[in-house]
Amino acid sequence: MKSGFAAAIIEWQAQHGRHDLPWQREPVDPYCVWLSEMMLQQTQVVIVIPYFERFIACFPTIQKLATAQPDQVMALWSGLGYYRRAQYLHAAAKLIIDDYGGTMPDHVDGLMRLPGIGRSTAGAIVSLAWNRPAPMLDSNAKRVLCRHQAVSEDSGKILWQTAQDHVPCHDARAYTQGLMDLGSMICGARAPLCPNCPVGATCKAWNSNSIGDYPKRKSLRARKLVEVFWGVAVNSAHSCIWLQKRPLHGIWAGLWSFPDFSNEKESKRWLYEIGSPHRPVVQSYPAKDHKLTHRHLRIYPAVAKVNSGTGVGAFADEGWIHVADLANLALPAPVRVLCDELLGSVNTGCCG
DNA sequence: AACTCGGGGAT
DNA sequence: ATCCCAGAGTT
Structure with missing residues (x-):
């Protein structure tokens, strides 16, 4: 259908919307649109842009991504959060190469069969990548449609129907982009x-x-305070630091972090072990607060400078990591911050 | 329907 | 401090 609503959005997008985002560059690449949608889930455009540029420079095609090392994919996601998205993206790229003949599905149902792509992301990809009509319901679209239709129910059924009803037959790309631009530039959550x-x-x-x-306001629940004790072993002489890979389930799954303990005594005991036969001086670092959506981490780092240990190139799931290698490792944000404080600049790198 | 899963910008 | 953000998958 061609509603006045869609026509107004499309016209407004052409005049006032965003046209210079990295994933909008002509000719539009469906893979770039897909990557951007994955990265943009639950975060903001300004955050994503540098991550997108680094990622696409390293993996410019689905083929390159499909054959990449998992650790390298995760490293390029390091700091962006919601790390499962990177694993889904990588798995989906492999599926496309291995089972789809290298061609991305170009319709909602096919896209939704890929890991990490739900109904909204699928609709966004179809409309933005191929300019074909498909409903999309991200938080921008939700807010715009909720207000325009005065829908107070939070149930998705009504909103999805509304979204479907408004999708135009033509100019789906400008319409979807316009909904997102309008939601972020005019119909904002705040003012x-x-x-x-x-x-x-x-x-x-x-x-x-x-x-x-x-x-309607979402009811918020109190964050649970979780105390974590890190054992931080540093060998300044060799510019390396001890890290271990986290379990594959739970927070920061599969990322590299410091060994963590449930109390200070255990973290110090571990530091004495790794420092033996010398007895390292262990100093308690100021606690760091790291807030997540439903947890409040209070991190107590115990730091020891030890003489044992040198940088190792081939590691399994724990070991001494040289400062130069940290750039290409998947580190949670607070881990990278602490590494940076102890060893100097440790920015996220590009390729190896 | 309620959880899990990060991190940072804006006010 | 609080709210929010181009959500999806699991329980």
Whole structure:
């Protein structure tokens, strides 16, 4: 259908929307659109751009990604969070090469069979990559549609139907991009700029002066405080630091971090072991608070400078890591920060 | 329906 | 401090 709503969004997007994002470069590459959608889940454009540029420079095609080492893929995701997304992306790339003849599915159902791609991401990819009609319902679209239709229910059924109903037959790319641009630039969560909105004339929330009621507030739950004790062994003479790979389930699955213990005594005991036969001086570092969506980590690093240990090139799942290799390792954000404080600049690298 | 899974920007 | 963000998968 061709509604006035869609037409207004499309026209507004052409005039005021974003046209210079890295994944919009012509000719539009479906793989780039897919990568961007994966990276953008639950985060923001300004955060993603440098990660996207590094990733696409290293893995410019699905083929390159499919044959990449998992550790290298994870390293390029290091700091971005929600690391399962990187594993899904990598697994999906392999599926496309091995089972799909190297061709990305170009329809919603096919895309949704790939790991990490849900209904919204599939719809975004179909419309943005191939300019074909498909509904998309990210948080921008949700907010715009909730307000425009004055929908207070949080159940997805109504909103998905609404999203489906508004998708235009033509210019699906501009429409989807326009919904996202509008949600981020005009119909924002905080202070919507309704007088500038291209669909304000038909917005039920705006016209009933009840913009603040939509979308419905999510009830937030208190973060649980979790105390973690890190054993941080540093060999300054060799510029290396001891890290181990985390378990494959739970927080920071498969990323490299410091050995963690449930109390300070255990972390210090471990430091004396790794430092033997010398007896390292263990100093307690200031606690670091790291807040996640539903946890509040209070990290107590115990730091010891030890003489044993040198950088090792071939490691299994733990060992001395040279400062130069940290750039190409998947480290959780607070781990990279602490490495940086102890050894100097440890930025995320590109390729090896 | 309720959880899990990160991190940082904006106010 | 609090809220939010181009969500998906599991239980």
